[in-house]
Structure formats: C-alpha cells, structure tokens
Amino acid sequence: MILIMNNVMKKAKYLYKLMPVLILVSTFLSCKKGINDIEKVQEKMTLKPSSATIALDENNPAKDIVTFTWEAARPQSNDHLVSYTTKLDVVGNNFGSSTAILNYEDDGTLSRSFTSEQLQNWANQKWGIPANKSFTLEFRVVAQWEGGATFEAPEVKTVQINVTPIKTVVFDADKVFLGGSAVPGLSKVEMPKTLENLNQYAYVLNLQPGELQIPVDFNGATNYISSADASTTLKDGEAIGIKMRETAFSWKIETAGQYRVIVNMQKATATIYSPAQALTPKVVNWNGDGAVPQVTTISELWMHGAINSFGTPIKMDCKVSLADPQILVYTGGRTGKTKFIVYGGTDNSKNLAYAFSCPLTSTGTQQEQTLPLGTVSALSGGSTSAQRNSYYTIPSGTNVIVFDLRNMTILAEKR
Template identity: 55%
Template sequence: MKKIQYLYSLLSMCLIALCFQSCDKGVLDIDKVQEHLDVQASSSEIVLDGENLKDDIITFNWEEARAMSDDYIVSYTTKLDVVGNNFGSSTTILSYEDDGVFSRSFTSEQIQNWANEKWKLPVNQPFTLQFRVVAQWEGGPTFEAPEVRTITVQVQPIKTVVFEANNVFLGGSAVPGMTRVEINKTLENESQYAYFLDLEAGDLEIPVEFNGATNYICPTSLDGSLEDSVAVAVNMLENPIPWKIEKAGKYRIVVNMQKATVTIYSPDKALNPAVVQWTLDGIMQTTTVNDIWEYGEPTGWAWREGNWKQSAADPQLFVYTGPALNGRTKFGVYPINQSYVYTGNNTASNTSVSHGTTYDLIGGYAANERNAYFSLPSGTNFIVLDIRNKTMLANKK
C-alpha cells in the first residue's frame, strides 16, 4: 500500500513538472516597439500678434512614426486644446492630416478666437496650449499599438479692449484738488456714465477699474484736443491720453460704454434745461424745467411729485422710478391744472401705450394738450421723458 501511494506522489510531481515545462515553451516575450514619432514646436512661448492676425504664429512639426510593412496603412491625427480640458470632444481642434503632411500651423486669429469662444478662457489671461499627434495603423496581420506624442506651448493672448467697468472716474490736473471723482451710471441707460462738475484748466483723464485692473478711456485719434459737444470715438488703453481743458468752468462729461464714445460739453456749448411759457390767470409764466409732476388716474386726479430725477447726461431728460402707474396720465412742469404739460397728443384724446415702445412727446398748455393723456399699462414704474428729442418711453422694471 505504501508503495502505491509513493508511485501516485511521484506521478503527480512528474505531471506538474511537465506542465511547467509546457508553459515555459508557450510564453513568448514581445519585443519592445521602437517608436520614432517625435513632435517639435517652433517656439515654447508665443505672444499672439494683433497686428498680423492672419499670419502663422506657431508651427508644430513631427517625425514619421516607425516604419511598417506595406500591409499596413499609417494615418496621423492632430489635436489642439488647452491644458485642463483633456482633449475633450467639445473643446479639441481635431485635424486628420493628409498623406505626407508632417506639419500643422495656427494663426494668432485662430488661437485668439478659440480662446474666447470655444475654450471660454478669461480675457487677457495667459494660458497653455496642448498639441497632440497620434499615429495609428490599419490593415496588416496583427494589431499595432499607436504612437502618441504631446507638447505644450505657453500663450500670451492679444490684449482685448474691454468696455466694461466696475468703476469710472474723472481725474487729472483739471479736477479740483487733483482728486479722482467717481461718476455713476445714468438711470436711463446702464451703459452710460455722466457727471456735471467744475473743472480747472489742465488735463482730464478718465480712469476705469474693471476686475482689479485700471485702464484709461482715451480718444482713438490719440489727440486730446477738446471737440466740444461732439461724441468722440474712444478706446481703452493702459496709459492715459488726457483731454486738454483750456479754461475753467462747469463741464458735462458723458461716457457711453456701449457706443465707445465720450462727449464733453464746455460752458460755451452747455446743455441747458428746457424753458417753457404758459399763462396763469392771464399772466404769462416762464418756467425753467428742473422738475416734473405726474397727474391722472394713478394719482387720484391730483398732482404728485418726488419720483422724477433729472439726468446727469442731459438736463432735458427726466426719469421716473416711483410707484407703478396705470391709466390716463400726463406730466406737468408745475402742480396746477393750467400749467404747461407733456402728453401724447394735442387733440384732447388718449394715447395708448405699450411697454418698451417710444412715443412722441407733445408739450403745451392749451385745452387740447391739458385734456390729452398717455394711457399707461399696468405696472409702469419706469418712464423716460426726453424733452429735447420729444419722446416718451414707459416700461416695467
């Protein structure tokens, strides 16, 4: 019995040895693939050129991948993205290269546009490009692993003029005490800033703070000569080009960020309030219009004041921001029924109003004007009366 057990043990060990031997014969080492693909950039750092947008600013060249038999067909794919996107499908600039092409170039315009529109990068912030080349084979008797190479390039974008502001100021030697004065948005237009102030002879600068940086609104002509009462085209620069204020006096400064213009009114071409005449008990009255009252259904047929503000951009423009008005309404220059009024017609009728639509503004003190009304829709809590241009705009905000 012991002899049989011994024979079984010996046989088992022999079978195990044979299995190991057969396994050793079945495992073959795979030769390491000698990859040849190599990628080079024309520069490791670039500054996008705003003066030559359509010229190539960066070129990537690569060496051919390893040679294979004619049974295989090799193709090259290139990808461009920024670090952090991981060559995602929505962010990658993908190109399938033609046979025999081992180079890919990009212009300043392309990279700048992709940075702003495709990659949504912060304005004026440096970033890092990633360029990748993938060589892969099709056909042949066996699978061939692709070759992949990636390279990075530091990019300084084109400095973009941003006509946005957290704060807008007036400064320079023309401002008394040379202390910067902050100017505010106008009620009638959130893209417009205006201020009426005393200036001295000297230089007038318009600094703008946005996202922690300070730039200056400057005339595009680079000439600081005052073009009195003219809307001058401007841009944003890192260093000031001041306007020359030749004589002291009250000046009105209007900065329109949307139109990229600055209008400066000197005392010689000052914007003045409207002046109207009307009769009271047979006596002619002359009123300089610096305030407005509303009257009609929303006020219980009584004159009401205190809800109008005169625009800093133009003293003939008034903005209402009070309680919501609804129904027949007119606007007067004095709280009495015989006063000069502004309304929608001179036919003693009602002018139906829709929010967001501009209407003609009619002024007068005859019965046909005094008995005419704007029919304001429910919720009207924002009105712009432009006396100079004879328009009225009502809205709900």
C-alpha cells in the same frame, strides 16, 4: 352533511376576501372605458413666425423685424367666447412672470409683431443677455374659451426663433473716474451711471486748465479711455468715438469752468461740454388762473388726470439726468391715464398748466394713447386746450419713465 357545510363556509370566506379585489378591477375597467370614451380634441390652431432666424436691424430699429401669425382655434358654439393670450420669452425661462412679455390680444387679432428696438432692449435690460450674444426666443399663443355649457380644453402652440442682436461695443467696467491735473484736489472723482441708461456714465464738475483723464477700473486693473483717433483736442459738445488702452490718455482743458462729461459704454462714445456749450434745462411759458403769465424752468413733473381723479397733482420726484438737464427720470409704480404737468399746486392753474402727453391727431385735436413698454414714443407738450386734454395711459408693470424733453420722446420700462 358537516363536511358539505364546511366546504360552503370556506368558499364563502374566499369569496368574501376576493370581493374587494373584484370591485377594484371592476372600477378600473369602468374608468378605463370612460377615458376611452372621451374623444380627442381636434385642434385647429397653427402658429408660425415670419422667419425662424432673424438679425436685429440697427438702421431701422422701430420697424417690425418678426411677426408671429396663428390660425384661429377650433370653432365652438355661440355660447363660447374665445380669447387669445401671447407670451414671448427667452428659451429656458419657461415664460416666468418676471421675464415673459405678456399680451392679451384684441378680438379678431391673429398676429403679434415685435421691432428690433424692443427685442434689443429686452435682451439687454429684461433678460440679461450679454452684449453681442445670439439667443433663442420662444413665442406661445394660448386659445381659451369662456361661457358655454361644457368645458373646452385650451389650444396651445409654441414656436422658437433664433436672434442675432445688434452688434454693440461695450467696455467692461467696475468703476469709471475723472482724473488728471484738470480735476481740482488730490483724488479722482467717480462717475455714476445714469438712471436713463445703465450703460452710460455722466458727471458735472468744475475743471481747471490742465489735462483730463478718464480711468476705468475693471477686475483690479486700470485702463484709460482715449479718443478713437488719439486726438487730445477737446471737441466741445460733440460725441466722439472712444477706445480703451492701458497707458494714460488726456484731453486738454484750456478754460476753467463747469464741464459735463458723458461716457456711453454701449455706443463707445464720449461727450464733453465746456461752459461755452453748457446744456440748459427746458423753459416753458403758459398762462395760469386769471391768465397770469407763468415761466417754468422744468426740473419736476406732476401726474394729473384720471390717475388722481383730477384732484391734487401727484409729484413724480423726477431725477434730472447728469447727462442732460432736459432728461427727467421717474422711478415708481404709478399706472393709469394721465398727463404730465409742470405745476403742482391745488388751485385751478393745475388744469391750465403746460402739459406733456401724447401728440395731437393729424387734425390738431386731442387724443388718448397707451404707452408701449420698452419702446420709445413721441412726446408732445403745450398749454392749448387740445394738448391739456390729451392723455397717455401708463401700462401696468411700469416702474421707470424716461422723459427726453430735448428730443421730445418718452420711454416706459419695467426693470
């Protein structure tokens, strides 16, 4: 009897020790069965580019060069609302927040296009791709559902395309100077980069009759910019082709006065304005409060509209470009709906001031538009009621706005 009881006790102890293992196995099997019971999502969305290989078009920069098109994602109940988000980035960036071009697509939109100008600008300024180097882009579309009684897994599709950039002639430079006997003093003068184009150098200075040189320092060596045709004659106010050479080259300066010198490394051009061809700021006429005539020489702009609740105009602290006094550059993070006025007072003249914003409609009526990031847009100006009541919306992320009042264009960028 005692022997039987001992055997029973041993079996009980064994089963007691084995119980956690049995529970674990049972749980694992039940989980495995549960996973197998979940049906695989039958994705319906497809994505394809208009071409897997593109070459950016220098002659038609504003024309769409590639279009990504996708089929609608799988249908769901009426309680589920589907939305599409698209991203564009260089392969390897993993669609990072600082590099990806993000768009929330409108309802019913199943495609996204990009122009040569957009891709070229982003390659140079946002993605830091060396000039003339081909690169690979990846485009992703994500379909997501909201609402409904059940969770729906998103559908994600990604494609890649190869891009050949617009060929540019870019000179390497650490510093660019103005020197020679035409520059007063004993030392050469450094030319700063322009805010509107970091591949461009410009400076305004007084010159005397003599020789003007443009030395370029790079990696400890000094070379000189020369005209492509080796002509030393100044072509006043005309952009000329340039090249780099090891020996000194000089332009002849015959008349003393204030000169404006511009070197565009990206376009490989140089422009020299003598006093006879001096560039001047933009001047506008408008009527203030009480119909008092106003004449404004533009060197500053103010934001006015929903962005400031139509209160005190926001001074933009624009920098006037050394390349052209009619180019103003704003660096700041203000975004929202606004027009850009030439008056900063708090009286009623702020509502009557000459204003820059989007162009009027084809019938001459007011309208509102959103500035696209990285794309040059048309700029219109005036003091008519329709123009004063037209507005541009500065998109989120903008931190640079370039106003070209000579060519009446505007460019919003995120740098």
